[in-house]
Amino acid sequence: xxxxxxxxxxxxxxxxxxxxxxxxxxxxxxxxxxxxxxxxxxxxxxxxxxxxxxxxxxxxxxxxxxxxxxxxxxxxxxxxxxxxxxxxxxxxxxxxxxxxxxxxxxxxxxxxxxxxxxxxxxxxxxxxxxxxxxxxxxxxxxxxxxxxxxxxxxxxxxxxxxxxxxxxxxxxxxxxxxxxxxxxxxxxxxxxxxxxxxxxxxxxxxxxxxxxxxxxxxxxxxxxxxxxxxxxxxxxxxxxxxxxxxxxxxxxxxxxxxxxxxxxxxxxxxxxxxxxxxxxxxxxxxxxxxxxxxxxxxxxxxxxxxxxxxxxxxxxxxxxxxxxxxxxxxxxxxxxxxxxxxxxxxxxxxxxxxxxxxxxxxxxx
Numbered sequence: 436x437x438x439x440x441x442x443x444x445x446x447x448x449x450x451x452x453x454x455x456x457x458x459x460x461x462x463x464x465x466x467x468x469x470x471x472x473x474x475x476x477x478x479x480x481x482x483x484x485x486x487x488x489x490x491x492x493x494x495x496x497x498x499x500x501x502x503x504x505x506x507x508x509x510x511x512x513x514x515x516x517x518x519x520x521x522x523x524x525x526x527x528x529x530x531x532x533x534x535x536x537x538x539x540x541x542x543x544x545x546x547x548x549x550x551x552x553x554x555x556x557x558x559x560x561x562x563x564x565x566x567x568x569x570x571x572x573x574x575x576x577x578x579x580x581x582x583x584x585x586x587x588x589x590x591x592x593x594x595x596x597x598x599x600x601x602x603x604x605x606x607x608x609x610x611x612x613x614x615x616x617x618x619x620x621x622x623x624x625x626x627x628x629x630x631x632x633x634x635x636x637x638x639x640x641x642x643x644x645x646x647x648x649x650x651x652x653x654x655x656x657x658x659x660x661x662x663x664x665x666x667x668x669x670x671x672x673x674x675x676x677x678x679x680x681x682x683x684x685x686x687x688x689x690x691x692x693x694x695x696x697x698x699x700x701x702x703x704x705x706x707x708x709x710x711x712x713x714x715x716x717x718x719x720x721x722x723x724x725x726x727x728x729x730x731x732x733x734x735x736x737x738x739x740x741x742x743x744x745x746x747x748x749x750x751x752x753x754x755x756x757x758x759x760x761x762x763x764x765x766x767x768x769x770x771x772x773x774x775x776x777x778x779x780x781x782x783x784x785x786x787x788x789x790x791x792x793x794x795x796x797x798x799x800x
Contacts, residue, residue, distance in 0.1 A: 437786055440475065440641060440664045443566030443593035445518050445543045448473030449786055450658070452596070452643055454668025455522020455546060456605065456764065457481030458750035462678035463509025465671055468778040470510065470517025477546060478506045479522045480533045482731060485751045495729035496529050500536035507540040518543050520566075524606070525550025526702055528733050531558055538562045546570060546596060549606050549704065551580055556588035566593035570645070572600055572608050572619075574627040581632070591632070594641040596666055597625045602647030604669050604707045604766035611705040614697060621646065622660035629661060649768040651785050667781075669766040676778050680756035686763050687772040695767055701737040701746050709763045719752075719760040720744040 440450040451474040455461055458481060466476030484490040484502035503521065510519045521537040523530060526549040537545055538559055547555055548570030559565050569592055571577045577595055584590045599621040600609035607614060625642050632638045644657040645666035657665045671677055673684045686709060696710045719725070720737070725745045727738040736742040746762065753761025 438663075440643075442475070442518075442544055442568065442641060444564050445566055447475050447518050449782070450641075450664030451475070451654075451782075451785065452520075452546070452645075452664060452666040453477055453671055454645060454666045455479035456668050456672070457483075457522075457524070458747060459483060459486055459754050460672065460677065460679045460683070460764075461522075461668070463506035464513070465674070465677050465778070466506075466519055467510035467513025467517065468674075468676040469671065470514035470519050472778055472782040474782070475518045475520055475544060476510060476514065477520045477522045477544070478503065478510060478542075480537070481524055481527055482729075482747045482751060485747070486755055492728060495731065496532075499529055500532050503533060503536050504540040507537070507542055511541065520544030520546060520568075522546045522548070523552075524548060525552050526606075526704070526732055526734070528730050530733075534558045538565055544568060544593075548596070548598065548608060549702070550608075551576060553580065553583050556584050556590040560588065568592060568594045568596060568643075570596040570598050570608065571628070572598050572624065574624060574631055576608075577628045578631060578635075581635070585636075591636060591638065592640060594643055594663075595628055595632075596643045596645050597621060597628055597662075598666075599644070599646030600705075602767045603645055604769070605764040606700060606702060606704045606706045608704065611697065611699060614705060622657075622662070626661045647767055649766075649771055651787070654785055669769045669772075670781060671778065672765070672769070673772040673775050674778050674781070675775060679754050681775075682756040682758050683753055683761075683763060684775055686753075686758050687765065687769050688774070690765070690770050692770040695765060695769060698762075699743065701735045701743045702732050703734055703736065706764060707766060709765055709769070712759060712761075715760045716749050716762055717744045720748065 440447040453469040455477040457479040466478045470476035484498040487502040489498040521542045544566045546568045600607040641663035643664045644662035648665045749762035
């Protein structure tokens with residue numbers, strides 16, 4: 436029933452990409468186990484050096500790429516033949532360095548959002564087998580990327596992720612006032628992007644739906660509406676294999692539907708998170724006069740003027756288990772989490788009638 440997902444020269448057994456969750460929420464463990472079960476596992480590069488043992492408080496940009504390589508290696512130790520990729524935010528100060536490090540470490544797929552990755556093909560020209568996948572929320576964004584890549588690099592995306600800002604977690608590539616107003620139609624965008632590549636370039640590339648995908652019904656709906664695969668992130672947080680601390684995962688179990696909402700990130704982008712501790716997040720950095728020691732973002736209101744809070748520090752605190760003052764990103768359906776399960780169980784649920792899915796995942800356990 437389910438077709439494999441082919442992205443460039445790489446084929447995953449199942450049409451599922453695990454979304455990148457920064458600051459060590461999706462590290463080598465989660466990405467490796469998803470890849471072992473037949474999906475595409477993504478290590479998220481933002482802040483990967485924090486809590487890695489490499490960062491000493493002064494060498495963030497010097498060690499981030501090293502930590503990323505270590506997590507990719509860890510993922511391949513779990514899934515030697517799996518499809519391991521990296522999520523790299525365009526908004527990161529070390530975007531270029533992280534792309535290069537990903538390729539050097541053997542990443543098979545690069546997924547890039549939080550900005551348009553206009554220079555990505557140039558950074559990976561020496562590694563044509565690495566699949567390049569931009570994240571967009573509009574047909575227009577996909578057109579801009581494709582035309583730039585085609586003209587400047589004679590390259591086109593190997594797949595495109597269409598993210599729904601009304602449901603996705605983390606940083607969102609849309610203006611705050613446009614989110615949740617009822618105007619956005621994700622699957623019209625999915626079909627529009629697919630038709631653009633078909634009519635403009637004669638290509639049938641996978642279009643991957645992201646945002647709010649939680650269970651088998653969501654997966655089947657996405658495929659029925661024209662998507663070739665789905666990207667799931669929040670669903671993988673409450674798993675044994677997720678790289679976050681247990682109290683981070685427990686926050687998903689404890690949150691209610693009304694606890695999830697939008698914040699304005701100092702990156703200048705809206706983000707979706709658990710909102711119950713927002714005053715404590717801001718208060719922590721303001722009361723402790725947190726200094727920007729990392730310079731993780733190209734543009735950051737906290738770095739420039741002390742406005743809002745230090746986002747990477749807030750995400751790091753949460754990942755370490757300090758959930759009272761840490762920022763916990765999530766999608767709109769995180770409140771549906773009701774137990775700490777395994778990656779295996781998720782694949783078994785999503786692809787229940789495919790006996791091979793259960794067999795592959797049991798081998799991964």
